[in-house]
Amino acid sequence: MSGLLVGAILRSPHPHARIRSIDISAAEQLPGVHAVVHAGNVEQRPFGYNHDNLPLKGDKVRFIGDELAAVAAIDEETARQALELIRVDYELLPAVFDPFEALDESSPPIHDELPDLEGNVAMRWDFDHGDVAAAEAEAAVIVEGTYSSPQAAPAAIETHVVIAAFDPDGHLTVWSPVHMVFMYRKELADCLGLDWQQITIIQPPVGGSFGGKIDIDPHDFITVMLARKARRPVRLVLSREDEFIGTRTRQPIHFKLRTGADAEGKLLFRDAEIVSDNGAYNGWGSHAMLVAMNTITSMYRVPASRVRCAVTYTNKNYGGSVRGFGNPQATFAVEQQMEELADALGMDPMDVRLRNANQPADVTPQGMEITSCGLTECLQIVREQSGWDERRGKLRERHRGLGAAAYIHVGGGARIYGSDGCGAMVKVDDSGQITLISGSSELGQGSETALAMIVAEEMHVPLEAVHVINSNTDVKPWDVGVHASRTTFVAGNAARMAAADARDQLLETAAELLEAPVDRLRIVDGTVGVVDDPERRMDYARLVRRRLLREQGSVVMATAFYDPPTEMQKEYRGNISAAYGFGAHVAEVEVDPDTGMVRLLNLWTAHDVGRAINPMLCEGQIEGGAAMGIGLALSEELVIFDGRIAAPNLHDYGLPTALDVPRIVVNLVETIDPRGPFGAKGIGEGGIIPPAAAIANAIADATGIRPREYPMRPWKVKGWIDTQERSIVVRNDA
Amino acid sequence: MPELYVPAQLEDALGFMGEHAGLALPVAGGTDVLIDLRIGRATPKWLVDLSPLEALAGLAFDGETLRIGALTRIRTIELDAEVARRAPAVVEAARVLGSVQIRTMATVGGNICHATPSAEMPPALLVHDAVATVAGPDGERSLSLSELFSGPGKTTLENSELLTAVTLRAPKERSGSCYLRQTVRWSMDLAGVGVAAAVETDGAVVTGARVALCAVAPVPLLVAEAADAVVGTELTTETAVEAAARAAAACSPITDARGTAEYRRQVVAVLVARALRIAWLRATGEWPAGVPAPINGVLSGEGA
Structure with a gap:
């Protein structure tokens, strides 16, 4: 230039x-x-x-x-x-680095120009559902604990x-x-x-972006x-x-969580106090609390819940929207308590999970309308493959342990803006080339391939016939953007609608030229033919030319806009997504109790993807997400001393290497979502959500201690072993 | 950026470095120097490219001693069967240093002379009584490797001197050594604690021992009092633990992003006992030949 x-x-x-x-x-x-x-x-x-x-x-x-x-x-x-x-x-x-200090009215004001702030609290998110006090009185078992996460980075190459x-x-x-x-x-x-x-x-x-x-x-x-x-x-x-x-980081979040259940392991309530250490400004990171709240209220069936959340200003780099967006942090708390609760009850944690698993047609306390839901199947698969029933709780003398975690995450868009839609245009030119112009963007996640496959399927052409253009705002129709695991679902539905329209335009021309009604036409590999009359057929290129190159001709071009049938939440209630993704992981670790070093030996995963439009891309998303989740669990952290990131380099940040990531077993569970394109649901974020919780549970199984924060770097694990950090069971009448 | 000086032979390099005292930085594999230049930790006027000095690269055995040229690549050491037989700790240190790419470029001389407190090679070399050979304007001199280090990133080398080789004593008949470390990740990480141990035995008791540490003091430490704890004894858990306690007392770790001082001291105690134990098993022939020790001495790390 x-x-x-x-x-x-x-x-x-x-x-x-x-x-x-x-x-x-x-x-x-x-x-x-x-x-x-x-x-x-x-x-x-x-x-x-x-x-x-x-x-x-x-x-x-x-x-x-x-x-x-x-x-x-x-x-x-x-x-x-x-x-x-x-x-x-x-x-x-004077600076404020500690979010709990930031809650205090007397802490040095970071945004003195903003009126009406109490202390350094940027915003509060409070939610109540059901009667927590009554549920608490009724509970046979209550566990409580704190669960924290560090400042982490998307660290794209x-x-x-x-x-x-x-x-x-x-x-x-x-x-x-x-x-x-x-x-x-x-x-x-x-x-x-x-x-x-x-x-x-x-x-x-x-x-690479990963939200960054x-x-x-x-x-x-x-x-x-x-x-x-x-x-x-x-x-x-x-x-x-x-x-x-x-640039934007994953904000540290501190949870104080209590969960109660009856003597049979049925969940009765969750009560969460959350403090988000969101840094100097309110970027998107402030809204990660919305996802954290979803997990507190809606991961498994929870009849009563109370969430009190404060997003604080601190004198540190501020939070953005890194893959998983608050969910790995919340799941670290919620899924540890599922196993703590089960252990207190003397029940198998998998049985407790299955007893409380979300099911199709459930509406969660926040009004999330679950359509397809493969959570139960996902849990059963990883239970079976990991040898859970025979091995969990029985490996401690070898310093090994198994731990599980599941997740719920939006999988059909996330309405956080006036529209959650995406536009698409499909044109077929005089060479027969099909071009999809999509509002969505490609970040390396493979959405171009998935969208092209959807168009190819709808138009009955080979994949290589479809070109995708998605990089220029002068050309492409509007889209909210790539976030919330929404592209295959939302942009995919839009592409499918436009492709169907373009195909129908071709069929209309074919009906005229082949002198047969549309219901007697069939398309094979981009050629339209008349059923039972193999001589009467015409390929797309010829159809387009015959339609175009005549008086009052026209081109084959279709537009579509898909906005999911969802609603903006009011008071944190409303169906924010048209579908929800689920999954479950089991991790197996070996712990060196004398040094606190942890080796992840195995990770079994099962994800409800709706339908795997492209199985290899789904596996790639899950494996890549899981690898990032393993990094969060064991090594990644921006260590900050007095507001200064101690070592802003890829080495000290602690991205996992190939030797830190074991073979990841991926199972794709297809539930064929009624609203997804060909049944597909979002899978971009699912893989990163459970590993930290599953690994923490596995460390607990191997050692008897209860991890309180990630990354579970060796000196932290050693510290918990030395101080005998245990689960806190505040009531056990079971 | 500095300018590059390319000497034809060792004397040219020494002369140039003498003339440009303090302004000329020798570069071998470049794996430390390039980072230092990029982040501004080193600001030399000249880089002296040592790569033409091929005579300084390579391993030489004379039946007695093992001479490791300063320009020998870490990868060469890692893959050498003779080094593995004579000095397993040196191979174990080499195999965990950086990545394959780093090891293929990095040299043993660079790893020593950069004097990073967490550098892997020095403790492994120290327990094999490494002697450093240094060339200067007035010829060569030899000194114990431990005398080469004077602080983080600092050596006792003069401006016009270069390390040319380290020489390990011949291994005794029944001897063994081992290098272990603690890290956050399982590869491509710097040691939070690194420990090397060597043991000789007459078949009944320990007749000689060495313990060396890295990353827990400003310089690599040879801890004589730790080694003394096991000499004259059968190497039992008790004597190994006593040696380890002495090593922990002798070090002076700091708290940083790679761990707290207190934790590092605890880990020194753990890893010294394990390294001595593995060295003993090697000396007594109970450790299978050619099998490296697990990175921290215990985890099997095998998945299903």
């Missing part, structure tokens, strides 16, 4: 400080520098959930990594030198890269890996005062600011350090 400049960002070295002044004059004068931006010389408006964030901070910085200023220069070296020439005068402020370029007419094109492109375009326009009709977003192939590239980040706005000021295209590439420090 001609004239492309390099962008670079100056980030705060302090966790909490007032900015007294910022001096960019020396940086501006450095030869090779084309633009220097800071809050004092750009137009910007607040963005984020509480409108609590600005791309470039003017009054305060609130975490180490907060964006202060940026430069565009001819090369990286010049940009780096320019950043060093920017002088910032800070007044250091490709870091964020953005290019922004204005053409001479003022039209802006942004090349970005973001996967909620239409919201991104609107937010760019709203924040920067641009005309959003004059913005095109192009999404090149993405080197859903949201708009300050660096996106900043790249556009630089291009605008420099009047040259600007490319901004985040280094690995900046990726860890300055």
